[in-house]
Amino acid sequence: MxxxxxxxxxxxxxxxxxxxxxxxxxxxxxxxxxxxxxxxxxxxxxxxxxxxxxxxxxxxxxxxxxxxxxxxxxxxxxxxxxxxxxxxxxxxxxxxxxxxxxxxxxxxxxxxxxxxEALELTRLVRRDNVRFAGVTATTVAEKDKADYETYIKNRSEVEKELATAKSSLDGISGFKFVLDAVVKKIGKENPTQADFEAFKSPDQQETRVKEAVLDVLKEMDFKTFYETQIEEGVKYYTGQVKYNYNVDYDPRAIVGxxxxxxxxxxxxxxxxxxxxxxxxxxxxxxxxxxxxxxxxxxxxxxxxxxxxxxxxxxxxxxxxxxxxxxxxxxxxxxxxxxxxxxxxxxxxxxxxxxxxxxxxxxxxxxxxxxxxxxxxxxxxxxxxxxxxxxxxxxxxxxxxxxxxxxxxxxxxxxxxxxxxxxxxxxxxxxxxxxxxxxxxxxxxxxxxxxxxxxxxxxxxxxxxxxxxxxxxxxxxxxxxxxxxxxxxxxxxxxxxxxxxxxxxxxxxxxxxxxxxxxxxxxxx
The missing domain is CATH 3.40.50.200 (Peptidase S8/S53 domain)
Known part of the structure; x- marks a missing residue:
């Protein structure tokens, strides 16, 4: 994917x-x-x-x-x-x-x-939503039962993954919101490890974010972390919610x-x-x-x-x-x-x-x-x-x-x-x-x-x-x-x-x- x-x-x-x-x-x-x-x-x-x-x-x-x-x-x-x-x-x-x-x-x-694009699983569910519209486990034709059971399993998987993606997006968006507030208070676009260590806040969320960032800054500078993990993370999970697991999203008309x-x-x-x-x-x-x-x-x-x-x-x-x-x-x-x-x-x-x-x-x-x-x-x-x-x-x-x-x-x-x-x-x-x-x-x-x-x-x-x-x-x-x-x-x-x-x-x-x-x- x-x-x-x-x-x-x-x-x-x-x-x-x-x-x-x-x-x-x-x-x-x-x-x-x-x-x-x-x-x-x-x-x-x-x-x-x-x-x-x-x-x-x-x-x-x-x-x-x-x-x-x-x-x-x-x-x-x-x-x-x-x-x-x-x-x-x-x-x-x-x-x-x-x-x-x-x-x-x-x-x-x-x-x-x-x-x-949507994921292949999502596209399969979209296809079968049409095929099995109005069909239930009791009304499905005998010859279609195996396909219907696969469809129900796939639909459940998409729904579960979509819920997980929404939760992940909420989580990383919330982290970004607090982190942006911390960086604004520090007053530097690319704060160093020392800047974060010197930052004090009575707010528990800001303190937890500070501690998480300090762990990361042992591996990379803040700008790299923010761009590759935070911004990319928001983009990634937004893409999952809006496109990958969205059965209504189909961009193929662009190709023609x-x-x-x-x-x-x-x-x-x-x-x-x-x-x-x-x-x-x-x-x-x-x-x-x-x-x-x-x-x-x-x-x-x-x-x-x-x-x-x-x-x-x-x-x-x-x-x-x-x-x-x-x-x-x-x-x-x-x-x-x-x-x-x-x-x-x-x-x-x-x-x-x-x-x-x-x-x-x-x-x-x-x-x-x-x-x-x-x-x-x-x-x-x-x-x-x-x-x-x-x-x-x-x-x-x-x-x-x-x-x-x-x-x-x-x-x-x-x-x-x-x-x-x-x-x-x-x-x-x-x-x-x-x-x-x-x-x-x-x-x-x-x-x-x-x-x-x-x-x-x-x-x-x-x-x-x-x-x-x-x-x-x-x-x-x-x-x-x-x-x-x-x-x-x-x-x-x-x-x-x-x-x-x-x-x-x-x-x-x-x-x-x-x-x-x-x-x-x-x-x-």
Whole structure:
């Protein structure tokens, strides 16, 4: 949901106080032995294995909420469709998409683009509200009983989640109201820890807010906390109440397609940035932010072309858009697809399966984020998935969990989904600094950040070893992980438990660029 962009409580994040500022901005690319940080040894690979070697550009599609193609650290690596003449309103390359110079937006139309959407569960309830209008448990037809029972269960779930979202919105809005009053009394826009310590108030609410903020200021400055946790929190829960769990909200008229026709291919517009490109731009920077310009951050891969394909709103992506985004990327030359999105329900899994099979047949590697619910996706639904409806598996697909920087019990990111058979590998996904719109850089957390680390690695391998197939690249990445031979902490319900890292994923390890490139060199 929302590209897996969820509010992850600060207490769940591994702190990085032992890193220098330069290390923090690039920790995912550092080396465990050299730097004592569990990155993927990208810098070591460049220094010891790739120096002086030639590479070929690899097109990487970022299927997401939008990419800022003018960002200072991305503009040099944005894909350009050389067969298309910009701005002439003509489909010059006859691919069905006019003016798709840098990619395509399947969430747009003539008059704009979708920003917010309902969740798939909400859309299913909306559909079935019509189907079962006036029907009760006693009047439902025998042949419809199973569907009716599913509908009642889904409707109850939406109502429960909506109530929770309203309560959360009230809570964080109340906290913000009191906090704003405290900050006004302190008299500074960005008060320090010392300012809050010096603040005294007879009001119990203000005192409790002060104490909560002092805990947070051990990890970050006030401005960052206010913007990323308070303002984003209000926005997040407002979105849940107004859009995600609102059965009456349907923005699809903006696109102008028939959302129930999964076979429809040619709709949308060429605005790959869209109204909210934070998540997609962050993902793009992790993959391939310019390593030569000595500003900002450094992507994993040094010779990629980022294609923006917008298919994920602030809400759940539609299966139709996922399928079309995959097909568009494949047909326009992408060899690795990053998919940092997901949901618990699927409207039309078959159409996504068909698109995945198409990508596999065209030698494309698909990289998917495992999700941020701390759930075992061996048993919990997480779409899209590499498992087709017939039970067979996509051969060139990787599912990625998120890890932290320390090789200890905190290595598994507390929020990360896992699965001994469903998650392939883990990669850094805690406090990853990357590009966001308007030439800015922020830290983000999630399997959404771990997936592009692996996407970047896959692109790096394909760039220096272009004869390798997508299946071989997957095999290399999985065989070259750094195995983790100790237990990690995770939450099971309200209880913290210790489990072997080996039980979290197929490989039992963290991806490693140095190992992978050494192994790739042995393939013929």
């Amino acid at each position: 929302n590209n897996f962009k969820k509010l992850i409580p600060l207490l769940l994040l591994a702190a990085l106080p032992f890193l220098s500022s330069a290390q923090k901005a690039n920790w995912q690319n550092l080396d465990l032995k050299k730097d004592s940080i569990f990155g993927i040894s990208t810098e070591k690979a460049y220094t010891e294995l790739l120096k002086g070697k030639k590479s070929t550009p690899v097109i990487v599609a970022v299927l997401d909420g939008g990419v800022d193609l003018n960002h200072e650290d991305l503009k040099r690596v944005i894909w350009i469709n050389k067969k298309e003449v910009a701005g002439n309103g003509v489909d010059d390359d006859k691919n069905g998409y006019a003016d798709d110079v840098h990619g395509w937006n399947f969430l747009g139309g003539k008059n704009g683009s979708i920003e917010f 397609d028939n959302p129930d026709n999964s076979k429809e291919r040619f709709y949308g517009n060429n605005d790959i940035k869209g109204p909210d490109a934070l998540h997609g731009s962050h993902v793009a920077g992790i993959i391939g932010a310019d390593r030569t310009n000595k500003i900002g951050v450094m992507g994993v891969a040094d010779n990629v072309l980022i294609m923006g394909v917008r298919n994920t709103p602030n809400g759940d992506e539609r299966d139709k858009d996922v399928a079309n985004a995959i097909r568009y990327a494949v047909d326009n030359g992408a060899k690795v697809l990053n998919m940092s999105f997901g949901k618990a329900y699927s409207w039309d899994k078959a159409v996504v399966d068909e698109a995945v099979k198409y990508a596999v047949s065209k030698d494309v590697l698909l990289v998917h984020a495992a999700g941020n619910e701390n759930a075992d996706i061996d048993v919990e639904n997480n779409f899209p998935t590499n498992k087709y409806l017939d039970g067979s598996l996509a051969s060139s697909w990787l599912t990625v969990g998120a890890s932290g920087p320390k090789d200890d019990e905190t290595l598994k990111a507390a929020f990360s989904n896992y699965g001994k058979t469903s998650v392939d590998v883990f990669a850094p996904g805690v406090r990853i600094t990357s590009t966001v719109p308007e030439n800015k850089y922020i830290e983000e957390d999630g399997t959404s950040m771990a997936a592009p680390v692996v996407t970047g690695l896959a692109a790096l391998i394909r760039s220096y070893y272009p004869k390798l197939t997508a299946v071989q690249v997957k095999e290399i990445i999985m065989k070259s992980v750094v195995k983790v031979n100790h237990n990690v902490s995770t939450m099971k319900g309200a209880e913290t438990v210790s489990i072997p890292f080996a039980d979290l994923c197929v490989t039992g390890g963290i991806v490693n660029a140095y190992n992978a490139l050494k192994l790739a060199a042995t393939y013929k």
